[in-house]
Amino acid sequence: MKKLRIGVIGVGHLGQHHARLYAQIPGGSLIGIVDVDSKRAEALAERYGGEAFPRVRDLLERVDAVSVAVPTSSHHGIVKECLEAGVHVLVEKPITVTVSEAEELVALARRRGLVLQVGHIERFNPGIRAVRAHVTRPGFIECHRLSPFGERGTDVDVVLDLMIHDLDMVLSFKPGTVEEVRAAGVPVLSPTIDIANARIAFSSGCVANFTASRVSTTRMRKLRVFQPDGYITVDYQARQAAILRRRIGPNQRPEIHMEPVKTHDDEPLKLELEAFVEAVARGTAPVVSGEDGAAALALAYQVLDAINAFVQRHQQER
Numbered sequence: 001m002k003k004l005r006i007g008v009i010g011v012g013h014l015g016q017h018h019a020r021l022y023a024q025i026p027g028g029s030l031i032g033i034v035d036v037d038s039k040r041a042e043a044l045a046e047r048y049g050g051e052a053f054p055r056v057r058d059l060l061e062r063v064d065a066v067s068v069a070v071p072t073s074s075h076h077g078i079v080k081e082c083l084e085a086g087v088h089v090l091v092e093k094p095i096t097v098t099v100s101e102a103e104e105l106v107a108l109a110r111r112r113g114l115v116l117q118v119g120h121i122e123r124f125n126p127g128i129r130a131v132r133a134h135v136t137r138p139g140f141i142e143c144h145r146l147s148p149f150g151e152r153g154t155d156v157d158v159v160l161d162l163m164i165h166d167l168d169m170v171l172s173f174k175p176g177t178v179e180e181v182r183a184a185g186v187p188v189l190s191p192t193i194d195i196a197n198a199r200i201a202f203s204s205g206c207v208a209n210f211t212a213s214r215v216s217t218t219r220m221r222k223l224r225v226f227q228p229d230g231y232i233t234v235d236y237q238a239r240q241a242a243i244l245r246r247r248i249g250p251n252q253r254p255e256i257h258m259e260p261v262k263t264h265d266d267e268p269l270k271l272e273l274e275a276f277v278e279a280v281a282r283g284t285a286p287v288v289s290g291e292d293g294a295a296a297l298a299l300a301y302q303v304l305d306a307i308n309a310f311v312q313r314h315q316q317e318r
Contacts (some may be wrong), residue, residue: 001130003026003027003028003029004027004028004029004065004215004221004277004280004281005028005029005031005034005062005064005065005066006022006028006029006030006031006057006063006064006065006066006067006277007030007031007034007050007053007060007062007063007065007066007067007244008022008030008032008033008034008066008067009033009035009056009066009067009068009070009078009082010034010035010068010070010071011033011035011041011044011069011085012035012042012069012070014069014092015035015069015070015092016044017068017269018067018069018090018269019044019045019048019050020048020096020275021267021269021270022048022067023048023049023050023274024270025270025273025274025277027274027277027278027281028046028065028273028277030048030049030050031050031051031052031059031062031063032045032051032052032053032059032062032063033045033051033052033053033059034053034054034055034056034058034059034297035050035052037308038052038054043133045073050165051200056078056081056082057081057085060081060082060085060087060201061179063087064087064088064280065087065090065115065160065276065277065280066082066087066088066089066090066210067088067089067090067091067092067273067276068082068090068091068092069092069119072092072094072096072097073097074158075091075092075094075095075096075101076096076098076104076105076148077099077217079091079096079105079116080104080105080108080283082110083105083108083109083112083114083116084112085252086112086114086239088114088115088116088276088280089109089115089116089117090115090117090118090119090272090273090276090286091116091117091118091119091293091294092118092119093118093119093120093121093165093168093296094160094164094165094296094297094300095118095290095293095294095296095297096155096297098297099294099297099301101299102253102290102293102294102297102298103128103294105290106289106290106291106294109290113239115276115279115280115285115286116286116289116290117275117276117279117286117287117288117289118288118289118290118293118296119297120164120165120168120169120288120292120293120296121165121268121269121272122165122166122168122169122221122236122268123169123172123267123272123273123287123288124269124271124287125234125236125239126239126263126264126265126268127234127235127236127238127239127240127241127263128169128223128234128236128241129263129265129271130241130261130262131232131234131241131243131261134232134243135173135225135227135232136227137227137228138173138175138204138206138225138226138227139205139206139207139226139227139228140207140208140209140225140226140279141170141206141207141208141223141225141226142208142209142211142223142224142226143163143166143169143170143208143209143210143211143222143223144211144221144222144223145162145163145165145166145210145211145212145213145220145221145222146211146212146213146214146216146218146219146220146221147162147213147214147216147219148214148215148216148217148218148219149188149189149190149194149214149215150214156192157185157192157194157196157304158185158192158193158194158195158196158212158213158214159185159193159196159198159212159300159303159304159307160297160300161212161214162212162213162214163196163198163210163212163300163303164296164297164300166210166212166223167208167210167296167299167300167303168169168288168292168293168295170200170208170210171292171295171296171299172292173206173225175202175203175204175206175208176202176203176204176206177202177203178200178201178202178203178280178302179201179202179203179298180200180201181198181199181200181201181299181302181303181305181306182198182199182200182306183196183197183198183199183303183304183306183307183310184196184197184307184310185197185307185311186245186312188215188244189215193304193307194213194214194215195212195213195214195215196210196211196212196213196303196307197209197210197211197212198210198303198306198307200303201300208264210303218259219237220237221235221236221237222234222235222236222237223236226236229245229246230243230244230245230246230256231243231244232244239263239265239268240261240263241261241263242258242259242260242261243258243259243261244256244257244258244259245257245259250301260296272287275287
């Protein structure tokens with residue numbers, strides 16, 4: 001099979017790893033890099049192969065597919081340029097700034113018959129991959145995503161920066177349509193929301209609780225899915241998972257039995273890029289489609305609307 005010619009647009013904190021991994025993936029060949037910092041682009045091109053291009057359009061003439069890892073505010077314009085040039089795209093999350101921008105890109109990719117994949121990397125975490133098939137009847141889902149404060153990612157609020165990973169994951173379990181969203185959040189160290197909690201009820205009866213913070217003293221990435229026969233727990237950070245089921249013990253009383261789950265220590269980003277390359281090569285739907293990215297973004301804005309309503313209520317009560 002012919003190797004895909006691949007480029008990377010934006011080689012900052014995350015994009016540099018796209019370049020590193022594309023240089024290793026058998027199905028692809030790293031052709032070039034574009035970045036606003038031309039010296040950085042040249043240095044990474046020299047390290048991983050390929051060429052540093054001065055402009056996006058110059059790169060697009062030479063590749064079949066690209067990763068876009070620029071600030072969110074630039075996603076729409078750059079991804080649109082790529083799709084219009086007939087190039088397949090993997091864009092980091094969130095897919096765009098607004099839902100209407102996301103819908104425009106989804107429609108454009110569909111018209112052009114191109115793969116548009118969104119970088120919701122937790123879908124490729126070995127922990128979740130090991131237990132996904134066991135998530136069948138979620139009744140209650142609990143998500144915690146906590147990080148210490150850092151400058152990276154503060155161009156958007158914590159809902160779009162961190163919580164959106166868990167919103168996408170819960171939506172991928174197909175819990176039905178959203179029936180109610182309650183949320184609260186406050187800014188702490190940035191002008192936007194830095195810590196938030198949301199409770200979302202779905203038409204299936206499932207309720208999901210989300211907590212996201214970027215002002216925590218510790219780092220946590222955990223998911224728990226409660227079902228009629230027990231629950232599933234995933235530690236994204238450790239890339240581990242466990243299944244705990246209700247069983248009748250020797251004394252005829254119910255007890256929790258833990259089933260061992262084997263996971264592999266594969267790098268989630270490598271799995272994500274390999275899936276993108278395979279979808280392009282085979283002409284199949286990506287694991288995380290543009291539609292998925294748009295749906296997660298739309299739900300994130302429902303959470304933000306609920307937070308704004310919460311803030312307004314409390315301001316009126318003062």
